[in-house]
Amino acid sequence: MFSYRHSFHAGNHADVLKHLGQLLLIEKLKEKEKGFMYFDTHSGAGLYDLGSDNAQKTMEFQQGIERLMQYQGANSDIKTYIDLIAQYHRHGNYPGSPEIARCLMRDQDKLVLMEWHNQEIDNLRENISGKNVSIHHRDGFEGLLAMTPPALPRGLVLIDPSYEVASEYQQVADMVIKAVKRWSTGMFVVWYPLIANRHDNESDVHYAQSKMGKSEALLNALKAQPFKNLLQIELCVTSKEQGAGMYGSGLAVINAPWQFDQRMQAALQELTPLLAQSPSASSKVTWLITG
Template sequence: MLSYRHSFHAGNHGDVLKHISQMLLIDKLKSKNKGFCYIDTHSGAGIYQLDSDEALKTKEFQQGIDCLVGKSTQNQTVSDYLSLVSSYRKFMQYPGSPEIAKSMLRPQDKLVLIELHNQEIQNLRSNMGGKNIAIHHRDGYEGLLALTPPEMQRGIVLIDPSYEVASEYQQVVDTVISAYKKWNSAIYAIWYPLIADRAAADPSFSSSNSKQGKSESMLEGLQQHPFKNLLKVELRVTKGEQAAGMYGSGMAIINAPWQFDHRVQEALVELTPLMAQNDSASFSVDWLIAE
């Protein structure tokens, strides 16, 4: 059993990018009355305590959500995000992607949560519950392939692995390609880290155990598949050469909906200066596969 616990990282700058992207995508699906299915392959605990031993050990939330709470914003997307998460922050909590999805979904929508970790699945079941919510204790990649396609044609899949082992980057590519063949109408949203001191990308992922350069190779692997479209969104809170470890993160969006690129870019214009660790912070929104 892998040991990764997101409680050490909840509310960091990677979560901010992931959850703003998630909210925008769900909001787009809600523009139609017909229901949709939301699948979270690596659900974690659902809700996290920022005063826990794990969160206080790393204090990553201080360089994430705490850079934003109480700040004024002119962007509606950022305002909606802050309105949602600030209500949890008052109680020293941060909502994970399952809780955010639950708060946004309607009675006609379905929530499917998958988690493998023995302790986290217990926490998830304690934190989450209600009608139209299914919780599965199983491997996220296996579960996604087993549960697709759902009865609903419309939907979104959030894939947010720990990348605890380097081979997992290739596993994401293989699983997404297989899932897309079964359910090509869904939106696939894949979070990935940007890691400092990157080594040369190796598409085979077999040259070393290092995770440096793996995200870039993962994107190259996805780009070789004939998806309808593929959008890359990245937020860098500093330059890679100025950081030790994760200096930013990205979202790879397959079947990105109309105008999502413009809306996330407008949000990042306001977010990036607030999240910046120095004047080297930046963001980018690029189509790797355009329709």
């Protein structure tokens, strides 16, 4: 579980979906003057150089944020996201979720960032700082349960693990169920990949097969809980049959705020054709539990 480095994938289509959702939820929290807590269970390095060897090896950002920087539409939420990213993009960088949260936070808000990878925690500490930011070298699953409920009753948890091993999907479900019981007023966002078979070589096929169906099982486990609400958001840049590995990704949002679904739906109507890698690209916003 310590080989994953997000620097290979920074700024890809999954980041666009995840970080747009993150931004809208934080802005919703900021509508009230009282402070909030932000937890990031798998923070990574926090900031990524798109010119690095890792990013240049995969070039995934070209199918994600690079396309979005050409956006000419009128959706105000997409424009807000692009304006934020542009501050970093002009220097060849892309901000991870910890840096986006830090950029948006106010003096009364608090950020808790967790990372377990020995090298990434050093990168995170070098890239992110602030008087209301605390950084922990610890397992994010254990850390979230240890630190909830927080002193501030409102807040957001972003859960974005690598899913390197198939068992991590069940870990996410178990941890989220426990954490929501401890902090029922918090908003929880779980990012998950949508994976299809690859045909490059036998090891790729085995890797994909070990993960296929796991995201669906994760969603089913969450859907069986007595949550106030559960919103599913997915962006597929191609179809499952055409996909080579990760063909899309999704967000499972617990305690989603009023009109968040409508705003994401409106944004995805414009993002989907822009990020499409085939004519079969699609997106959806679906309530799995309604309050």
